[in-house]
Amino acid sequence: MEESLSSTLVAAPVRFETHPSRYVHWRLEFAGEVARAVMDVQEDRPLRPGYPLKTNSYDLGVDIELADAIARVRFEHPEVRVLVLTSGKDRIFCSGANIYMLGSSSHSFKVNFCKYTNETRLALEDASAHSGLKSLAAVNGACAGGGYELCLACDEILLVDDASSAVSLPEVSLLAVLPGTGGLTRVTDKRKVRRDLADAFSSLGEGVKGKRAVDWRLVDETVPLSRFPSRVAERAKALAGSAPDKAGPGVVLLPLDGRYSDDGVEHRFVSVKVDEAARTARLTVRGPEADEPASAPDMRERGSALWALRVFRELDDVLLDLRFNRPEVGVVVLETRGVARRVLASDEALVANREDWFVNEVLHHMKRVLKRLDLTARSLIALIDEGSCFAGSLFELALAADRSYMLATEDGPTIALSALNRGCLPTATGLSRLEQRFIGDPAKAAAPLGEALDAEGALRAGLVTFAPDDIDWDDEVRLVVEERASLSPDALTGMEANLRFAGAETMETKIFGRLSAWQNWIFQRPNAVGERGALTLYGKPERAKFNWPRT
C-alpha cells in the first residue's frame, strides 16, 4: 500500500499556494477588527478523489486554505485583532480529519498530513502570542476530534448550549488512534484539564457538553443558541481590546509563481534539484540580488517582494513540496549563494525595525519556516563551499542542518553571524539554534557578530561540523551523502527527531516529539490500520478485532 500510494502522490503533486479567491472550503469575512474564518467544507471537492468530505471534515486541501487564511490575515489585514473560527454548516462545527482519507492514505502521508495540520494550529497560537491576533472558536454545533483540536489552538472556546452540541475526542474509542493534532497535549498542558478528567473525556466517544464541559475546562463558556451570535461578538470585542495597534495598510502576499517539474522546483531565490536515483535533493537559497531597503516604510513598500519575506516563502513552499511530493528523497543538501554583506544588511534592517508590525511579521514568518525545516524528516547536510552565502539568517540553515561541511582553502568561503542568530528566530524549544547547539558550552553561543570566519575559525568556534580541504572535499561530501542516503529512513527519522531537539521541551516540542511519535507508532499498528483494524473498518458493518498484548 505504502509504495503504490506514494507513487500516486508523485503522480499528482500537491501545491500549497492558494488565495482566498480560490478557496473552496473556507470563507474569510472582514468587519473591522474582527475577521471570521468560516469553515464550510464542500463535500464533493476533496483533494483526491475517493472520500466525500462529509460533516465539515477536513483533508489536506482544507487545511492548506486555513494556513493561507491565517498568513493572509497577519500580512494583509493588520487591522484585524481577532479571528473568529466558526462553521458555515447547520449544527455541525467540524468533525475533524476525514477518516476515509486517513484510512486510505499511506503511512508517510498520514504522518505528514498530521505534521502539517499541527503546524497550521501552531501558526494560530503564534499569531496570538506574537501578532496580537487573538482567536476565538465559536463552536456552533457538534465538534469532534480534529474539530475540537482546532478549537484548542484558539485563545477561547465558546460552545453553543443547544442540548446536543458537544466537544469530543472520539479517536481512541472509535478509531483506535490518538487525537494527534495536539489534542492530548493541549488538553493537559494548555487548557490544564485535570488528567483523570482528560482521561475520561478522551475515552468517551460522545463527548462532553454544557456545564460539565466548562467545569472540566474543555470550553470557556457555553451559550444558548439565541444569545450565541451576540455573545461571540462580545467575547471577540473583549479579546480584541488587548491587541496592539498596527499602522498602515496591509501587505499583499503576491503569488510566487514557481516552476515545478519532476526534477525539482525553481523559485526566484530558492531552487531544489532532485536526483531521484540517489534519493537526494540539492536545495539552494540565494541572497538578495541588490541592496535591500533599510527603513520600515521602504520595507513595507517593497511588500512581499522584500527578499527576507520572499525567500522564506519560497523555502516554505519547497519544504512542503519535498515532504509531500518527493517522499523518497532522504538527504537534502543545503547550499547558499550570494553576497553575505547584503544578507547581513537585510538582517540588520529587520532587527532595527522589528517594532514595526510588518517587519515583526516577516521575522515570525522566517522563524516558522525554519521550524518547518527543523521538523522536516529528511537528513539535512549543509555544504559551505565556494560562492556560498551562509551569513546571518541564512546561516540558520547550517545551524538547522544535521551536519555542516565547510571547505577549508585559502581565500575559501566564510560564514558570519548576525543579530538574527541571537534569539530572533527561536526553535520550537524556545532556544535559538546557537543556544541549543551550545547547551554544553554556553560561552560559544556568544560568538561575535558580523565577523567573517573562514573554515578554521568556524571549526574553532564550533559553528561547523567538519572542514575538509580541497583535496578531500569532493570525496568526503560524496561519501557522507551516499552513506546517509543508504541508511534506514525510519531509523534516521527517529534519530533526527531526538538529536534536533536537545534540552528543554515546550508544549510545541511535546506535540511533535511525544504525541506525534506515539501516533506514528499507532498508525503502524494492526489494531488501527490492519485489515481488521478500527481505522480500516470505520463506517463498515464489521467490528474491529484487536490483538490484546499491551506493550
Place this chain on the structure above:
Amino acid sequence: MEESLSSTLVAAPVRFETHPSRYVHWRLEFAGEVARAVMDVQEDRPLRPGYPLKTNSYDLGVDIELADAIARVRFEHPEVRVLVLTSGKDRIFCSGANIYMLGSSSHSFKVNFCKYTNETRLALEDASAHSGLKSLAAVNGACAGGGYELCLACDEILLVDDASSAVSLPEVSLLAVLPGTGGLTRVTDKRKVRRDLADAFSSLGEGVKGKRAVDWRLVDETVPLSRFPSRVAERAKALAGSAPDKAGPGVVLLPLDGRYSDDGVEHRFVSVKVDEAARTARLTVRGPEADEPASAPDMRERGSALWALRVFRELDDVLLDLRFNRPEVGVVVLETRGVARRVLASDEALVANREDWFVNEVLHHMKRVLKRLDLTARSLIALIDEGSCFAGSLFELALAADRSYMLATEDGPTIALSALNRGCLPTATGLSRLEQRFIGDPAKAAAPLGEALDAEGALRAGLVTFAPDDIDWDDEVRLVVEERASLSPDALTGMEANLRFAGAETMETKIFGRLSAWQNWIFQRPNAVGERGALTLYGKPERAKFNWPRT
C-alpha cells in the same frame, strides 16, 4: 509472531527476585568505599534458549541482576560511595543488548525489555543524585550500543586508550533501530554533546576513540592500558570524596517469597488476581498489620520487614510480573485494604527521619516503584470502596491511576493525605502527583494533610474522579472496567503515555516519551523487523532491503 511469543512468555514466566549468590553474569566486589560491578556475561546462559550472549551482550536476565546489584549496594552497603562498572572480559566492555534476542522477540517484549533496562539505568542516576552513590564506567574494551548507554548513565566515563577500544552507537547504521536505552537523549541532554557531533557519532558504526572521544564529550578521559587500573582507582576515590557519611550497618533485603500462579501473585501485603477472560487484574495493597516503628534505629532494625519497604518491593515485583508475564491484562484495578491511621503514622515516621540514610533509601525506593507504576502501560483504575485504605503514601496509587472511583455512602470510605504526598515521591517530571494533577489549579495541591475526606469532600477537593453512590457503584465500576478493556490496547497506551505526563518534561520523561515512542515506532517498521529488515537480517549474509519513503 506476536501472539505465539507472548504465549511462550506466559508459559515460562520471568521472575525478578535474585541475589548476588545466584548471579550468573555479574560479580559484585567490595573494597571499602568502592564497589565494583563486574560484567562477565555467560554466553551459554541466556534467559531463554536460542541466542548465545556473545561479547558481553545482555538480555533481560543480565539486567535483572544489575538492577538487583544497584538496589543491594544502596541498602546493604551504606559504606559504598562509588560503584565502578567494568567488564570481566578481555578487550570487550559490553556490546549492548543481544541482537538475536531482540530480533526474535515479540514487539511487546522488546518494548518492555527496553523500558526495564531504562529504569535500571535511571536507578543508577537516582543513586548518584539521592544516595551519594556515584558511578564510574571503567571502559576497559570495546563499548557499543547498550554498553555505551550504560556508561552514559554513570557519572563519569573512563575509556582505555589502546588504539582499538571505541565507544559507539551503531544501532542506526547496523540495525536500523535507535539507541533507545536513553542513548540519544543522554548524549545531547546529559553529556551535552553538540548536536552535529552527536549526529556524526550516532550514524558511525565504528564509533569514536581516543582524543576525539574526549573532544566530543563522549567520554571524560582516555587512559593508556598500563595506567588504566590506577587511574580508575584515582577517579573512584575523587568521586567518593563528595559523598555523605552513612552510619551503621547495611540493611539486608530478604526474599519476598511470593506465591505465583496462573491466577496471580500472593505477597504478604500485595496481591494480584487476574481474570484472564476479562483481561483485567485486581491489585490489592494492604496497610501495616500493626503499628510501625517510629524512630530511625527501630526502623533500621526492622530492616526489609519494615512495611513501607516491603510493601513497595512487593508492589514492584507484581508490576513487573504484570508487564512481562501477563501481557494481555489491559486494565488493572487498584484497591487498598487496612487501617489508614497506621499508614499515616508510617508516613510520618518516614518524613521525620528522612535524614537517616536508610529511611532516605526507603523513600527513594517508594518513589521509584511509583514511577514504575506511572510507566506501566495498562489502564489503572483506583477503586476507593468499603474497607479501603487510600491514605498518604497509598493514596499515591489513586493519584497514579488514570481515574479513581470513590463510593459515596453514609459512613463510607474516606481518604487522607500525608506529608509524603507533598513532594517526597515525585513523578518523573519532578512534580509531585498532587502538583501535576492540579497544574491548572495549584491551590488545590495544598489540600490539608491528615484530614479524612469522604466521597463528597474528596470530589470537591478534586482528589477523586467520580463518586457513585451505592445504588450505582457496582454497575458504574463494572461498566468502566469492561469498556476500558474493550478499547484498542495500542491507542490506550499512547493516550495514557500522553495524559500521565502533563506539564514539564525532564531528561527522564524525554527518554520514555520522545525516545521510547520513536523506538517503539521503529520496532514496528518493516525496515527494522520485516523479513528483509536490518534487525531481522543481522548476522546473516543477506543485506537489508529498505522501503525508502520518509515519513
